[in-house]
Amino acid sequence: xxxxxxxxxxxxxKDKGRFETYKxxxxxxxxxxxxxxxxxxxxxxxxxxxxxxxxDCREGICGTCGLVINGQPHGPNKGTATCQLHMxxxxxxxxxxxxxxxxxxxxVLKDLAVDRSAFxxxxxxxxxxxxxxxxxxxxxxxxxxxxxxxKSFDAAACIGCGACVAACPNASAMLFVSAKVSHLxxxxxxxxxxxxxxxAMVRQMDEExxxxxxxxxxxxxxxxxxxxxxNIARLNREYLSASLGSEV
Amino acid sequence: xxxxxxxxxxxxxxxxxxxRGTMNLVxxxxxxxxxxxxxxxxxxxxxxxxxxxxxxxxxxCFTFHDSPRRAHSIAAQGGINAAKNYANDGDSVYRLFYxxxxxxxxxxxxxxxxxxxxxxxxxxxxxxxQGVPFARDYGGLLDNxxxxxxQVSRTFYARGQTGQQLLLGAYQxxxxxxxxxxxxxxxxxxxxxxxxxxxxxxxxxVRNLLTGxxxxxxxxxxxxxxGGYGNVFYLSTNAMNCNVTAAWRAxxxxxxxxxxxxxxxxxxxxxxxxxYQSKLTLxxxxxxxxxxxxxxxxxxxxxxxxxxKKTGNDIPEEARDYFLERRYPAFGNLVPRDVASRxxxxxxxxxxxxxPTGLAVFLDFEAAFMRYGQSKAHSAGLHNPSDAKxxxxxxxxxxxxxxxxxxxxxxxxxEDPYKMPMKIYPAxxxxxxxxxxxxxxxxxxxxxxxxxxxxxxxxGANRLGASALMQGLADGYFVLPYTIGQFLSQDIRTxxxxxxxxxxxxxxxxxRERLENDERQGQPVGGKLPPPPR
Numbered sequence: 001x002x003x004x005x006x007x008x009x010x011x012x013x014k015d016k017g018r019f020e021t022y023k024x025x026x027x028x029x030x031x032x033x034x035x036x037x038x039x040x041x042x043x044x045x046x047x048x049x050x051x052x053x054x055x056d057c058r059e060g061i062c063g064t065c066g067l068v069i070n071g072q073p074h075g076p077n078k079g080t081a082t083c084q085l086h087m088x089x090x091x092x093x094x095x096x097x098x099x100x101x102x103x104x105x106x107x108v109l110k111d112l113a114v115d116r117s118a119f120x121x122x123x124x125x126x127x128x129x130x131x132x133x134x135x136x137x138x139x140x141x142x143x144x145x146x147x148x149x150x151k152s153f154d155a156a157a158c159i160g161c162g163a164c165v166a167a168c169p170n171a172s173a174m175l176f177v178s179a180k181v182s183h184l185x186x187x188x189x190x191x192x193x194x195x196x197x198x199x200a201m202v203r204q205m206d207e208e209x210x211x212x213x214x215x216x217x218x219x220x221x222x223x224x225x226x227x228x229x230x231n232i233a234r235l236n237r238e239y240l241s242a243s244l245g246s247e248v
Numbered sequence: 249x250x251x252x253x254x255x256x257x258x259x260x261x262x263x264x265x266x267x268r269g270t271m272n273l274v275x276x277x278x279x280x281x282x283x284x285x286x287x288x289x290x291x292x293x294x295x296x297x298x299x300x301x302x303x304x305x306x307x308x309c310f311t312f313h314d315s316p317r318r319a320h321s322i323a324a325q326g327g328i329n330a331a332k333n334y335a336n337d338g339d340s341v342y343r344l345f346y347x348x349x350x351x352x353x354x355x356x357x358x359x360x361x362x363x364x365x366x367x368x369x370x371x372x373x374x375x376x377x378q379g380v381p382f383a384r385d386y387g388g389l390l391d392n393x394x395x396x397x398x399q400v401s402r403t404f405y406a407r408g409q410t411g412q413q414l415l416l417g418a419y420q421x422x423x424x425x426x427x428x429x430x431x432x433x434x435x436x437x438x439x440x441x442x443x444x445x446x447x448x449x450x451x452x453x454v455r456n457l458l459t460g461x462x463x464x465x466x467x468x469x470x471x472x473x474x475g476g477y478g479n480v481f482y483l484s485t486n487a488m489n490c491n492v493t494a495a496w497r498a499x500x501x502x503x504x505x506x507x508x509x510x511x512x513x514x515x516x517x518x519x520x521x522x523x524y525q526s527k528l529t530l531x532x533x534x535x536x537x538x539x540x541x542x543x544x545x546x547x548x549x550x551x552x553x554x555x556x557k558k559t560g561n562d563i564p565e566e567a568r569d570y571f572l573e574r575r576y577p578a579f580g581n582l583v584p585r586d587v588a589s590r591x592x593x594x595x596x597x598x599x600x601x602x603x604p605t606g607l608a609v610f611l612d613f614e615a616a617f618m619r620y621g622q623s624k625a626h627s628a629g630l631h632n633p634s635d636a637k638x639x640x641x642x643x644x645x646x647x648x649x650x651x652x653x654x655x656x657x658x659x660x661x662x663e664d665p666y667k668m669p670m671k672i673y674p675a676x677x678x679x680x681x682x683x684x685x686x687x688x689x690x691x692x693x694x695x696x697x698x699x700x701x702x703x704x705x706x707x708g709a710n711r712l713g714a715s716a717l718m719q720g721l722a723d724g725y726f727v728l729p730y731t732i733g734q735f736l737s738q739d740i741r742t743x744x745x746x747x748x749x750x751x752x753x754x755x756x757x758x759x760r761e762r763l764e765n766d767e768r769q770g771q772p773v774g775g776k777l778p779p780p781p782r
Contacts (some may be wrong), residue, residue, distance in 0.1 A: 006586065006782070027524065029521040029522050030522070030524055031660075032525070034524050034525065034526050035524065037524065038525055039522055050562065054314065055488060056313065056318055056320070056487040056488055056489050057318075057323045057488075058488060058526060058527050058529070059323050059324050059529050059530075060656065060659075061322050061412055062313075062318045062319075062320070062322050062487065063318060064313065064314065064318050077659075078661060079655070084656070084659045086659065086660065086662070088662055090282075094633040096606065106720070109458065115314070116314060116315065117314065117435065119315065120315050120316075120317075120423065120433075120435075123419070123420060123423045124423040124424070124426050124427040125427065127420060127423065128378075128379075128420035128421060128423055128424045129377065129378055129379045129420070129722070130598070131374075131377045131378055131421075131726045132299075132302045133295075133298065133302060133374060133421070133726070133729070134374075135370065135373070135377070136373050136374060137373065137376035137377070138373055139332070139372040139373045139375075139376040139382075139390055139579065140334065140389050140390055142376075143384075143387060143388025143389055144384055144388050145384075145388050146385065146386050146388065147382050147576060149381050149382070149383070149384045149388075150381075150383040152379075153406060153407060153413075154383040156379075156381050156406075156413060156416065157409065157412075159412075161309060161315055166538065183381070184379050187379050187381065189376065189377055189378075189379050190379045195279065200726040201424070
């Protein structure tokens, strides 16, 4: 199939950036990123600058890739990272617009690559259980109800790709933050620090320049791991009870 | 030259505890002065960086990713072994040790493997304490499953994303140390060379991937947790950026490789579909617990399937060859990886392959749907349920167990595995060989350590399923933090190394010349080579 790509090209963080149009011949069995590989091979053979995009595992789990395809982070399919999108969902003659995430907390580095280190700093602010390596109690010492463990897992499935931020009109990172807060707060091991954690992570999120949550819930729709917005309610509860109790 | 593996004396079962009790320690006030470079932030690298940071060393940690959480350990699906014997099915430290040795065709170092089996139990406790959401049963206790090659249930898992959850645990522990200032994290920095001072590893040359500049970093020792060399093969299941540069440069500086021929071919990958293919995707081997592997008995049937005239469902039971069950009745579909891979290749070589390329066999869940469905119907008190109802109930059980794997298969392949048998084919997956290390995980270059898949010692000629995560975390959390003291205790009076010293400047110059030379010859540096001629 013959496709027309309109791709965001930006030389550096300071460059203004613009769309460029490319033609590419793709097979329906290719993945979206393999289609971009084919384009880049062509550009390299013509001695042109290839398109910079980030990727690694190409199995939808490392969270490195993340393109905005025709306005949707990770493209049209539900519960799918960019690398898992295949060209069989497109047809001959389609025009595909490919952009980087747009959020002031995720500055564009080059072309389609953005800087997501703000997420690392949010985790460093408190997204962990304070336990050092050593000899903790036996793994079975604290039973955890099966459904509770499953809920915690559902939140822990976040791959930190940042699509939630790109999908949000406010560029809020609430889904990311709430997924980590929920993952840990739902487990007895993480309950101890839950309130302190929620406050510290939200403080860091605000410092990084992410927007406020106004319950648009576009984040849940675009999340490749289908993380639920229920987690945001859980974060708000932890944060509120921490804020009310802190001065007493 | 001679190799001393420094295995401590004494009976196998007591080596590690005796050694730990008598080895040299570094006092806390000295740890603060000692710098350690760790390259790689997968399970081994991140867990080592976190633990050494907690101990008080000054750690500098490097990854070429934009965040330490992206390392390819994250893609491990199946699980992690531990000799907990929660299932009360006869497991023990000795049995895990023995299975690992036997599975590796008696080519692993016994002392290292026994230690690995011993600390496997601590890993589970540590991970649970970190908040890793392992699968649990209705009593709230940790659930286990059995994994290819063994006859006990000792594998702990978090749906099909065990590697992700364990890596996030290690990443979070590492993040805590970064926040506390014990670990200095260098994201988007790729190691390009190793710096030796008086024959000891004292630093690295890295490229800052944002600016393109080369940088020199110095420390008292260097730890490589940079994974295996699977991507020397044209297609593998390794991530795109796993380019083995760090370990390769270490060998160029004199480190020895051991067992480089021992490459694991994983039996259950999604078959290749075309020339443009960038990598292969693994389906967890845990699928073989419930799936049955088969090809048509007759070449005509296989040919019709390849040409799209028939599907797997059109082949009647008596025309199918469940070749693993037939050839290995004791283990059936759970034979070790190498055996399953070889058998699949033999079947395809005989013209019985079922994908258009001729390179695929079926992995069929029909029997599992019905078996689980019947047990579900029985416990729900349904009498004489219809086959369709039983199958529906069974599909739900399988969905709960392997839902994300089935989904992933459909996304890539375009076929619904709940309706059609899956197609699988072996692919390069893991490298048992690696940098030679002694009992302390130190290579033959003093001060250069190799942990996780990067070293060679624990898996012999063949790794058992769910043992890679175990080894990475064992090395990082529970072995290296002790054994590194044997080297560093000799260095407590050694001042910081100067990255502007002659050795560093010379190595940087070497690196620069090598890169420029590669560029002139049009070779992509550290990238993929062009495909072989067809």
